[in-house]
Structure formats: structure tokens, C-alpha cells
Amino acid sequence: MTAFSTEIKIAGVTFKNPVMNASGTFGNGREYAELLDLSKLGAIVTKGVSLTPWEGNPTPRVAETPSGMLNAIGLQNPGIDKFIDRELPFLEEVRSSGTRVIVNVCGHSVDEYVSVIERLSDKPVDMLEINVSCPNVKEGAIAFGQDPDMLRDVTKACKSAAKQPVIMKLTPNVTDIKALAKAAEDGGADAISLINTITGMKIDVEKKRFLLANRTGGLSGPAIHPVAVRMVYEAAHAVDIPVIGMGGVISGNDALEMILAGASAVAVGTATFHDPDAMIRIIGEIGEYMEKHAVTDINELVGAVS
Template identity: 45%
Template structure:
């Protein structure tokens, strides 16, 4: 199976941020077993992130407000990506790009795309847009289309726009990204949530609100993937509440071409490879001979007709 710029041995990869830049995860599992490795969202300069506590467990899943903590693109280019190239030269790498302004996005995307072992860029457009009052880039279709077009014109590698669910209609945002030249979508990012400590009456996170991840996101992500698939034939990487091989198959049925595993790795670092190992038996149980055939059938049944 394929994504723009990448041939996958299987459809499973870790979600951005959950595997950092691979070194820690490599101590827990064989990275070569992954369909691809998505590295942590990276900005132009080093970011120390938000004050502690940055994560909290709730009845609905995990809240996190890490604040895009990362070493900056120069360190990633000089240290992190070369380490991956040396130790895992055939592993497909997806470079996650973030920024606070359009110019920062373009700069980081250009530099990330210059790395020989980065095959595909994932553009995290859930970041606060400093130039537009702090709202996430991904909530304004005009901004999404413009940002997508600028990045696409600046790089020579495919780009997947990572869509936020914190909008009234995600299909409007997806359509804007497609008009801007996106090669596909990653969806969905976390939902904004808030939880309180009953003893102190204070939020559990120092930041107050945070992004909710976990099993509660799965049916929401499945619904949104199906909505976007009904209007677009672009490749989709599905993410949100994937904890099992059954979850993966459901996302493929909804319209995804591949999947990412996020919150499941918090308590089970080997979640990705465990799910990959479970897939054949679960496919057999449900009479699925080929994942690619399943994806193709969804495209034939759900996606709009290809343009002549």
C-alpha cells in the first residue's frame, strides 16, 4: 500500500509526538516493523513547552498540553534525522511541521524537506496562529488554503495537512486544504478539553485546557474520516482512539489509507507492533483477504468519481 512519497509494508505508524524522534521507541520495539515513523512536531527554534503538569488522565482519556516541546529544526536536521538514517535507512520517515506564523511553517517545511530520509511532510495546523488572534491555523478555511498553497510551492515533497476536529464542519477545512494543493490529510488531531481537581477546584493541567486523546476520540474520528472521504479521493491517515486491530480496520472501512496510533502507546509502548501482529488474525475473522482491497472498495463505494 502507498501514501504520497511512501510505500508501506503495513498501514500502522505512531502518531506525531508519541515516538519523539525514534531513539526511545527503538529500545521498546523494532522500528523496522512499523509502516512508517512519524517524528515529533518540530518548530524553527527550541521550545521548552508548557509548565508542568502537562498531562492528566480523565474519565474520557488523556488530556495533554505539552506545548510542542521540541529541540528545533536545526537539531533535528543535525542529530535526530541522521541517527534514523544511520540505524534505519529503509524506514519511511514522516516529518511533522509546526509553527506560530505562516512564515515559520514555510521555513520549517523547507528545512524538513531537505532531509534525504524524510519522504513526506505532515503539517500540524492545530497550532495557535499568532497573526490571527491565537486561533488555530486549522479552523479558518481561508488561512488553511493559503498556508497549504505556500508550503506546497516551497517544498518538493508531498504534504499531508493534519486537520483539527475543533471546527463546525471538517469537510470545509479539508476542501480548503485540497484547493491549496494538499496531497492528503491526517485526521483527526485532539479535541480541546478541560478537567478539574475536585479537591483544589483547579484545572488538572497547568495550561488549563488541553487536547483530549484516547478511546473516546475513535467514533468521532471515524465519522469525520467518512465525511471527508465522501468529498475527496485524497489519501487519508486516520488517527484518534486506535487501540486495536479492529479499530484500524474500522478506520480503513471509513475511508483511511493508513492509521496512526497515539494514546495507546502511553501505557503500552509496543502498541503499534502489537496491533500489526494482530492484524492477520482479525482480518481472517472478518473475511478480509487484503487491506489494499478493503481500501480500494471504500474508494469505489464512497469517494467521489475520479476527474477525467
């Protein structure tokens, strides 16, 4: 058995391994605490937190699709005050095991993003991930992530308010991901993460009705993985800041594809719904691959596709 290191570094923050959950698929970690060992994860990324409580969309909010699912939750969450009160103490405990804590921030306006970021300035949080890519809320969110100029400005505003490194989470619902990745970098982002879900629609032909009350929803799961790998590759080659890859990762190989395409770390989302132990399994499978291929440092694999 060869010794190998899965440690990675993003914006000065060290992660014990490159695997974390995708925001919105893991609550705030607490909900899965009895199903897996949270201290084995590289990081926990929280459910999106806004300034005030958000009630989300009407139901039905979810629908299964082949090798995937659509969701239109609409970022229901209790707001930053309750988050700090109720969720952060638990996350602080997990953090003491070396698992990093990344808070996902959402807002309807630049001011809202900034207010949430400011509330977190003195909190035990390693990084902030700014959601400028949710397809399911009407104001803000995705609008900030689809226009390079707006994205640059919101990134700048977040960066100047933030005490922690900032990850901008990008949407795939754009023509040229490279332009958006560059805009985030130009705005001062410490890292980018992608892809958020791909906007989709499903219709019940018997009832002639939309399956989701919101009509459209975000597609996730293995169905989107090749799209995600392509976009991670394009974005990673467009910028010099680290990339966190996500979209349909369900196996170690899927994660390694992201890493070879240029991702420094990988987030696992919908796979956890199929297998609560998915992230732990993926960490193990990455290790097996490294042993098999005599890779001593996972960083050697980042962007190593040719």
C-alpha cells in the same frame, strides 16, 4: 494461510503496512527503540519540529481522564537545526529498513512553516505532516486549521516550498470537517491526517483548580475514537486525496474501523503510553483479520463500509 498484502501507497510513497505513530507520542523513534522493533512500522512520524526551540507550556501538562488523557505540552522541541543534527541520522537508519519517515512541522506563522520545510528539502524524509491543529499553542497552529481560507493559503505556501509530499493534519475542533478537508485539498495537499486532539478541560473539585496549568488541553485516547471515525468518514468522502486516520486507536479493530471509514493508513498515539508494543500488536491484529476474512489486499478495505 492465505498470502495477503498490507502495502499501501500515499502520494506515490509506498508503506509496508498502514500503521504509524501519531506525532508527539513517539518522540523521534529513538526513545522507543529498546521497547519495540521500529523496522516493523509503516512509518515513524516525528515530534513536531519548529524553526527555533519552543519551550512549551508550564506544568502540569498532562492529566488522565476516563479512557483518555488531556495534554497541553505546547510543542516543546529543540528546533529544526538540532533535529537535523541529532535525530535525522537515527531516522535515516530506520528508514533504510523500509520504514518511512514523516516529519511533523509546526510554526507560529506561514514563514516559519516554510523555513522548516525548506531546511528539510534535501533530507532523507519521505513526507511532511503540517501541524495546523495543535490546540495548545497560542499563535499559529490551530488558527490555521480552523478557517478554510487560511488553511488553503498555508497549504499552498507549504506545498510550493516542499520537495516532499505534504500531509495537512486537521483539527476536530471545527463545526464542519468536510470544509476544512476540502480547503486542504484545494490548497494542493497530497493527503490529510485527522484527528488531532479535542479540546477539553478537567477540574480538581477538592482544590477547585484546573488540573492543567494551561487550563485546557487536547483529549486523546480511546474516549475520542468514535468521534475520530466519524470525522475520518466525513473527510474521506469530501476529498479525493488519501486520508490518514487517527484518534483513540488501541486495537486492530479500531484501526480497521478507520480504514473501513476511508483511511488509507492509521496512526496510533496514546495507546503507546498504555502499551509500548501497541503498534506492533495492531499490525498483527490487522493481519489476523485479513486472514480470517480472506482479504488479499488491504486496499480493498479502504472505505469499504456500507
